[in-house]
Amino acid sequence: MLWLKKGKKRIFALGLDGVPFTLVKKFCADGTWKFIDRLARSGALRQMEVTLPEISAVSWPSFMTGKNPGEHGIYGFTDFKPQSYELHYTNFQDLKTETFWEKLGQKKKLCVVLNQPGTYPARPIPGILVSGFVAIEIAKAVQPLRYLAPLRRMNYQIDIDTHRCRSDHNQMFRELEHTLKVRQAAVEFFWDEIDWDFFEVVKTGTDRLQHYLFDAVEDESHPRHLQTVSYYQKVEDFIRSCWELFFKGRSADQEGEGFFMLSDHGFCLTRREFYLNAWLQKNRYLEFEKNPPEEIKDMKKNSRAFALDPSRIYLHRKSRFPHGFLNDSQAGQLREELKQKLLAIEWEGEKILQAVYFPEEIYSGPEIQRAPDLILLSRHGFDLKASVNKTELFGNSDLKGMHTFDDAFFWARESDREKLHITHLAEIFLKQLS
Amino acid sequence: MKGFTLWFTGLSGSGKSTLAHRIEEILLERGMKVEVLDGDVVRQNLSKGLGFSKEDRDINIRRIGWVCHILTRNQVVAIAAAISPYKAVRDENRRLIGRFVEVYCKASIDALKKRDPKGLYEKALRGELKNFTGVDDPYEPPEHPEIVVETDKESIDESVNKIIRTLELMGYIPAGESSEDYSAEEEEKIKKRLKDLGYI
Numbered sequence: 001m002l003w004l005k006k007g008k009k010r011i012f013a014l015g016l017d018g019v020p021f022t023l024v025k026k027f028c029a030d031g032t033w034k035f036i037d038r039l040a041r042s043g044a045l046r047q048m049e050v051t052l053p054e055i056s057a058v059s060w061p062s063f064m065t066g067k068n069p070g071e072h073g074i075y076g077f078t079d080f081k082p083q084s085y086e087l088h089y090t091n092f093q094d095l096k097t098e099t100f101w102e103k104l105g106q107k108k109k110l111c112v113v114l115n116q117p118g119t120y121p122a123r124p125i126p127g128i129l130v131s132g133f134v135a136i137e138i139a140k141a142v143q144p145l146r147y148l149a150p151l152r153r154m155n156y157q158i159d160i161d162t163h164r165c166r167s168d169h170n171q172m173f174r175e176l177e178h179t180l181k182v183r184q185a186a187v188e189f190f191w192d193e194i195d196w197d198f199f200e201v202v203k204t205g206t207d208r209l210q211h212y213l214f215d216a217v218e219d220e221s222h223p224r225h226l227q228t229v230s231y232y233q234k235v236e237d238f239i240r241s242c243w244e245l246f247f248k249g250r251s252a253d254q255e256g257e258g259f260f261m262l263s264d265h266g267f268c269l270t271r272r273e274f275y276l277n278a279w280l281q282k283n284r285y286l287e288f289e290k291n292p293p294e295e296i297k298d299m300k301k302n303s304r305a306f307a308l309d310p311s312r313i314y315l316h317r318k319s320r321f322p323h324g325f326l327n328d329s330q331a332g333q334l335r336e337e338l339k340q341k342l343l344a345i346e347w348e349g350e351k352i353l354q355a356v357y358f359p360e361e362i363y364s365g366p367e368i369q370r371a372p373d374l375i376l377l378s379r380h381g382f383d384l385k386a387s388v389n390k391t392e393l394f395g396n397s398d399l400k401g402m403h404t405f406d407d408a409f410f411w412a413r414e415s416d417r418e419k420l421h422i423t424h425l426a427e428i429f430l431k432q433l434s
Numbered sequence: 435m436k437g438f439t440l441w442f443t444g445l446s447g448s449g450k451s452t453l454a455h456r457i458e459e460i461l462l463e464r465g466m467k468v469e470v471l472d473g474d475v476v477r478q479n480l481s482k483g484l485g486f487s488k489e490d491r492d493i494n495i496r497r498i499g500w501v502c503h504i505l506t507r508n509q510v511v512a513i514a515a516a517i518s519p520y521k522a523v524r525d526e527n528r529r530l531i532g533r534f535v536e537v538y539c540k541a542s543i544d545a546l547k548k549r550d551p552k553g554l555y556e557k558a559l560r561g562e563l564k565n566f567t568g569v570d571d572p573y574e575p576p577e578h579p580e581i582v583v584e585t586d587k588e589s590i591d592e593s594v595n596k597i598i599r600t601l602e603l604m605g606y607i608p609a610g611e612s613s614e615d616y617s618a619e620e621e622e623k624i625k626k627r628l629k630d631l632g633y634i
Contacts, residue, residue, distance in 0.1 A: 091616065134624045383632075
């Protein structure tokens, strides 16, 4: 055990996966979050945009590198292997740029990073890393490995059992509570393990709850509403305990300095799911060899476009895929055609997309060559899916919440930026610790 | 393992040879047969006597391509590091070889002028060196390279990791001991978890 040096400049960052700015505002206004409300009044609470697609697999790498996917190279939970139709589940090794933890390490600064999505399998960082979602084996989620035993002793759980919890919400609340407790225990355990400069912990339970029960979060008459509110209050207790640890023994004028909170995307109620590959099939851009298809690789060679979750469309280019069908000039024409048709899609007279982007409009950097050809941004409520076995265009599932790109939040004692983007945060931290 | 060709293209001083030799070391350690064809070295033997006109440059690149083709066919990893400024000849080599991975070493001309380890840019800018690519001779960047390394922004290690990772994902080289790819069982669990959350 090591006593932290007094007077050293430090940062504590707390991530709340998927918590929207609008929900923070609501909880502050209705008294659910009294402590956060005090912080919101005294500090700078900002609405924040994130990179597209607006999912943890992409947002957290954008956070940890301060770069867009055109540089860090992660466009989703899955990606095509080069020159192949085989899917690859992206991992920490696929990150093409340095994290700000590594940059801090070059300045001899140390980090403790707990439950960070997008860092599995864990690799050494300057300090301590415990990976979060999609981490499976705790033994591959910890660096240095000497911390494996203490984590096991505290019955550390990386995530809830999503399969069981999706259908058993009582189990979900039990597991959410347990993961909150072990996260708290881990923060306390690691607090004075090393003389850190940057300490970060991420709560992913918020995202899980919102996927399965966002209707209960929003609707006061929902039978689970009070249970969800009670969970968020426990999350606030967790935040307050981190705050108290961080500011223990420090003078009142330092209050808030070096403490940051953020989410990696927003959330809203799902009104309808929209199935992109079904739409591409219906419009004869995509055909499958077998029925029902299981994967994209089951498509016919003359297919011209196909989608990957959540909102990525790829053109079947000769230069990119082994049996590619389109030359560059044909692909150029097709993407324009698709953009116009996609923007016209409606549900009960309402457009479902707010934008369709070409990669060069939203990404930059050497990895742009691997970007999807079209990146879709839906209107709130329309969740874009790429399941290959759907035949209908619209549908619903038991998932109640979906991600939004423009409603993440950020809190700091002060911020000179009114408009924030998730890629700004690495620079803010590096500047503070320089 | 089957052979393949790793073709580095980019302006003079953009790091082609450095990266080629770093990749060579890693592949040799992994038990592969590797041969590097460095543009500067090739011009002293196989292409001795050739100049820097477009015609001569094309002949030089075709010769390197043909050797890479023979090596690739014989289960060797051929690594070519040559400016290879013209797209058409590079594409010709791609078609000939088949198992061909193009690495574009991208760096701004300003960064290269500053770096200039051989003093060539300085000479070319003073007019003492004619037909110098990027100064008074054209360079046609690849449109669809498998890998882009920005050598004026990335560290050598970052560029090397990027190349090795892509070759692993393409199945052209076996994963290294330190590779952290998912096992089949782990991948199934991840797939299930992503489905449970509606992410795939």
